[in-house]
Amino acid sequence: MSRVVHYLNQFFAGFGGENAASTPPGVKPGAIGPGKKLQELFGTDHEIVATVYCGDDLAAASPEAVATILDLVAQQRPDIVLAGPASTSGRYGVACARVAAGAARAGIAAVASMHPDNPGLDDAGAAVVIASGASVRDMGTSLERLARAARKRLAGESLTEADGRIGRIPRRNVLVDRNAAGRAVDLLLARLRGEDAPAEVPIPRFDHVTPAPPVADAGKATIALVTESGLVPVGNPGRLESARATRWLRYSIEGKATAAAGEYASVHGGYSTVWANQDPNRLLPLDVARELEREGAIGVLHGEYLVTTGNGTTVPNARRFGVEWAAELRRAGISAAILTAT
């Protein structure tokens, strides 16, 4: 009998909805909530030994929370980790994906379940993701599909589209016989001959973000400044990366009237920072934001700014920053943010 650990969010673990979204990571013995149906489907072949849970806000915004979840999972010495189904719920999907990805990295088999439109899909790393339905109404069929996938995975079989596998299959670097220039000319000549020769890179499909509606009354709004410009206090105390950022940082602007030269500098490796460093307000428009605050055009400026470096950042990391920033700002009661991009 294989040992299964199930990951759920605070809602399905029985702690409540949005009001409980900051529930810290924890563990309960056996199957709970949708896990009970999973256990039914496994019969006596596999046992859900524990359910690990966490509030969505925390799990989607805090790498520490995910690390704690993974510790709790590992303590159960599972043969497999199942996460979700998360349906289309964004933060839950990100959490499921990151738990599954972390487990896979630690050498534990993992299968997450979510809808193909869930933004968490790209965070699943090398873990397997199985399609769920779009809503809780589809829970039954989603769990059946997840249980079937788990059985196959535990049997050492690979999972394909036929099993409902979604997301991307990892791409690995390999050395081939001919150099890229030679392969390029081959492909070009084949296409000119009208042959349907295969390309080497899949064309990505990017989702499109619908802009939020305008702030109803900016004069009453709390506004945050956020930026991917790499602008940090001089000396870069948080060691923000100049390219391929894996993290973001926050710095207080409480009581500051301006982003003064000599106090801030950009570590961004993708553009010339000379002009920005001469007047860091060009990246972080603190001076004009304070004016607008004084004039009453905006309510209050948030006391800290969030920053990362947008230079060669992977889409999953960029998406994660977005989810984490949104959760962070929502928790802080921010109604709008100004994102300066470079």
Added chain:
Amino acid sequence: MAGSALKLLSHRVTTVTLGPATRYDAGVLTVSATDARRALAHAAIAECRVSWASPGDSARIVKVLDTVEPRTKAPGGGGIFPGFLGSATSQGHGETHVLSGVAVIAAGYLPRAQEAVIDMSGPGAALTPFGSTHNLVVEFTPAEGAPWENVDAAVRLGVLKLSALIAEAALGAPPDDVVGLPAIPHTRASGLPRIGAITNLQTQGTFKDVFVRGKSFGAASPILIDPNELHDGAIVSGQFGHPALKNPTYMHQNHPVVAELRRRDGKDLEFAGLILAPEPVEVEQKERVAAQAAALCAAAGFQGVVITKEGGGNADADISLKIDALVDFGIGSVGLFAEMAGAEGTAPSLVVPPERGTALISTGNYDEVVRLPAVARALGGATVDVAGAAATAEMELPTAVLYCSLSPLGAGRLTCREAA
């Protein structure tokens, strides 16, 4: 496209050493440190040091800047590296002497330069073209108070002078190999498809710039150029971003797409010519350059084009816009891209894919992590800051940091495949 014939006389280098005088004799290259200092002498440079790193050495070169293949046309350079050593006239004709198997590498700190690593042995050596060349590493100490722009320019000029000077040592020696590169005719009636190339140059300000015949190509419009000019150093790199995705001077001197089109000319294609295009930073400028380059391809009678880039995500657009623009002229094209697919290879591979084309070649995933073993000796600097490690230590690095490992000009054999 008009041009004239060039003869390349190659002298193979098998053994390298430092010694009192710079000389070449039957495969043995000796370089004088005094000559190197003389070549690098400049008000912006206080001191320079040279040392060799050869294939198989337990050595790592860090903070790699530009790399140059030693070449000369005659005593004093004779027009090599036009606009730097010679006048800015078009070269690419007559005779050019090449020291093959050798690279002159500048290494050290410059602002905006991203950490770039070459391992001379182990798994990293197989991923960079310079793991299999004898590398003369030039390290430098800037003069006190010298502006970094001047240091950059001085190192560039010095390394070009040194490269020409070393090559001159072989002027009297019999070549190991002679290759004739005839001019490219305007029209032929072979019936073979006329294939050209567009080479995008990353021209995005000081420390991220590329020079054509000695001048920054930043504000330029796309130009048609005799590919033979590249052999004589018409393109010199001053671009120090994205180490794996960079095209140093050496790669332009040995342009892999040009070499491939040359090799197949008259067999399964007609080499129709080479277009150089800048990679500006603004989207509108990228669109303008793409439209101009496509029009130039049509005017030059290209039926198919191989498009290459230099640099990271934004440079994807410089290929994709051209692939799309060429569709309007009925010209097929293929683009060479590096994938930015995340450490696990599951992220979308491209930042800006083409909308009207799908013929894309992969030069490998920039984010995949490579473990490099500890080495006995490091050149170019004491630390690898991106790894937070001493330069000689064992370290894990994204492929992105390994110099020219994802060569956008197509020099490498890396690609990506879906894991089973």
